[in-house]
Amino acid sequence: MTTPDDRRYTESHEWIKLDGELLTLGLTQVAVDELTDITYVEMKTAGETVGPGDSIGEVESVKAASDVYSPLGGKIFEVNAQLADDPSLLNTDPYGEGWLIKIKVADSSGFDDLLDASAYQSLQG
Amino acid sequence: MTATETTLHKTPMHEWHVAAGAKMVDFAGWSMPLLYDSIIEEHKNVRTNVGMFDVSHMGRFRFEGADAGALLDRCCSRRVDNTPIGAARYGIVCNEQGGALDDVLIYRIADEEFFAVVNASNREKLFDHFNAVGANDRCTIKDETFDTAMVALQGPKAMELISNFSSQVPALKRFRFTMVDVFGAQVMVSRTGYTGEDGVEAILPASLATSAAELLSAMPGADMIKPAGLGARDTLRLESAMPLYGHELGEEIPAFAVGMPFAFTLGDDERKPFIGDVALREQKANGTPRKLVGLNIEGRRAARQGMTVTSNGAEVGVITSGCLSPTLDRSIAMAYIDAALCEEGTPFEVETGRATLNATAQALPFYKSS
Numbered sequence: 078m079t080t081p082d083d084r085r086y087t088e089s090h091e092w093i094k095l096d097g098e099l100l101t102l103g104l105t106q107v108a109v110d111e112l113t114d115i116t117y118v119e120m121k122t123a124g125e126t127v128g129p130g131d132s133i134g135e136v137e138s139v140k141a142a143s144d145v146y147s148p149l150g151g152k153i154f155e156v157n158a159q160l161a162d163d164p165s166l167l168n169t170d171p172y173g174e175g176w177l178i179k180i181k182v183a184d185s186s187g188f189d190d191l192l193d194a195s196a197y198q199s200l201q202g
Numbered sequence: 203m204t205a206t207e208t209t210l211h212k213t214p215m216h217e218w219h220v221a222a223g224a225k226m227v228d229f230a231g232w233s234m235p236l237l238y239d240s241i242i243e244e245h246k247n248v249r250t251n252v253g254m255f256d257v258s259h260m261g262r263f264r265f266e267g268a269d270a271g272a273l274l275d276r277c278c279s280r281r282v283d284n285t286p287i288g289a290a291r292y293g294i295v296c297n298e299q300g301g302a303l304d305d306v307l308i309y310r311i312a313d314e315e316f317f318a319v320v321n322a323s324n325r326e327k328l329f330d331h332f333n334a335v336g337a338n339d340r341c342t343i344k345d346e347t348f349d350t351a352m353v354a355l356q357g358p359k360a361m362e363l364i365s366n367f368s369s370q371v372p373a374l375k376r377f378r379f380t381m382v383d384v385f386g387a388q389v390m391v392s393r394t395g396y397t398g399e400d401g402v403e404a405i406l407p408a409s410l411a412t413s414a415a416e417l418l419s420a421m422p423g424a425d426m427i428k429p430a431g432l433g434a435r436d437t438l439r440l441e442s443a444m445p446l447y448g449h450e451l452g453e454e455i456p457a458f459a460v461g462m463p464f465a466f467t468l469g470d471d472e473r474k475p476f477i478g479d480v481a482l483r484e485q486k487a488n489g490t491p492r493k494l495v496g497l498n499i500e501g502r503r504a505a506r507q508g509m510t511v512t513s514n515g516a517e518v519g520v521i522t523s524g525c526l527s528p529t530l531d532r533s534i535a536m537a538y539i540d541a542a543l544c545e546e547g548t549p550f551e552v553e554t555g556r557a558t559l560n561a562t563a564q565a566l567p568f569y570k571s572s
Binding site (some may be wrong): 117 | 240433
């Protein structure tokens with residue numbers, strides 16, 4: 078499986094892209110493979126503020142339920158409304174159409190401490 | 203590969219699963235396919251076409267001798283010593299307290315020859331149990347799990363497909379079986395399954411499993427067969443309200459509470475005493491404190507095993523299994539609920555630890571094939 082190198086990763090299997098102060102976050106292929114078919118996504122709503130490391134919502138699959146965390150804090154700008162109708166987008170395109178949330182970050186200085194693609198991939202063994 | 207993976211049992215079809223891209227998981231000490239691509243798509247294919255399941259992890263025992271029928275009858279909630287040759291019966295192997303050691307399918311092959319299929323997680327326990335109850339010179343018990351494979355073909359088009367190469371199998375009634383010659387070997391084919399669809403389960407020599415799978419995929423109409431993993435097997439059996447040991451059945455759960463009266467032969471005067479009979483008759487006569495109930499849950503979140511069911515704030519039950527039903531596209535669950543509250547339509551709440559879900563009791567099963 079390929080891990081896109083245009084973004085950063087967490088050990089808890091989120092990916093994070095930063096465009097100026099706007100962060101986009103989703104789940105990695107490893108995460109969706111582990112969860113199996115995603116059946117339900119519930120993110121916090123736009124306008125809410127989250128701190129670094131906070132849960133920003135949860136996803137459920139046929140097999141399990143799991144919290145999703147953002148390593149950076151800020152104000153939620155947008156959630157992916159398409160996932161309410163079609164949560165399977167997370168399975169079919171986790172790095173693209175299956176993105177979860179966009180956050181206007183308060184402080185992006187932690188971004189560079191996150192794993193890059195090769196560091197994340199090497200953690201998967 | 204980690205050390206634990208190397209010690210897992212592999213079914214004769216293991217390489218076939220890996221080649222088909224399955225996600226393999228540890229299930230009861232076996233490396234088994236959880237899914238090949240999508241649990242939901244595999245589930246739907248079983249409801250519309252034909253799914254093929256490797257269920258070789260299930261335990262398979264052969265009982266031979268003059269006392270084979272008596273031994274099995276002593277161990278089973280359902281009378282089995284009068285099973286006709288060529289028929290299979292579903293029953294529950296109980297302890298003296300009327301709890302389940304396992305649920306089993308018992309086939310009668312000949313007057314003095316029976317066969318049992320048991321859950322993988324209980325294979326060793328049941329083998330010891332059957333031996334402790336009465337293996338002797340007049341009944342030998344052989345564990346054939348590792349010499350054989352077991353494959354299920356399930357779905358509304360399964361029998362039509364099988365009719366392409368057998369006239370004998372489609373003529374079987376439900377819960378009947380026959381021996382079929384495949385490549386010169388004897389294969390036991392029964393019209394049984396664990397999905398709520400029509401179909402068959404076949405027990406064949408381990409060495410034949412992969413070639414049989416390849417033969418199947420080369421037949422006319424084979425494009426409608428897709429492999430299905432344990433993930434789909436679980437959601438299919440849940441829609442059809444078939445119990446699963448460790449969820450709806452267990453040593454501490456009164457077996458009669460599961461609500462399948464056909465699985466208990468309690469009023470037959472000709473039947474000899476059997477293990478758990480006193481406790482089961484008491485469960486039937488006085489009712490059990492809780493009963494298995496279907497729950498229809500609002501929204502798209504699933505209830506999971508162990509979650510608490512409440513009514514007006516008071517704990518009244520516990521979830522045994524739950525999922526977002528792929529066929530019905532809504533959240534369904536089974537739960538043991540206080541017997542006084544089991545009426546259809548009764549409202550409950552399910553506490554997930556993340557949210558409180560509204561639920562109403564509904565009759566089982568959730569799904570019945572047409």
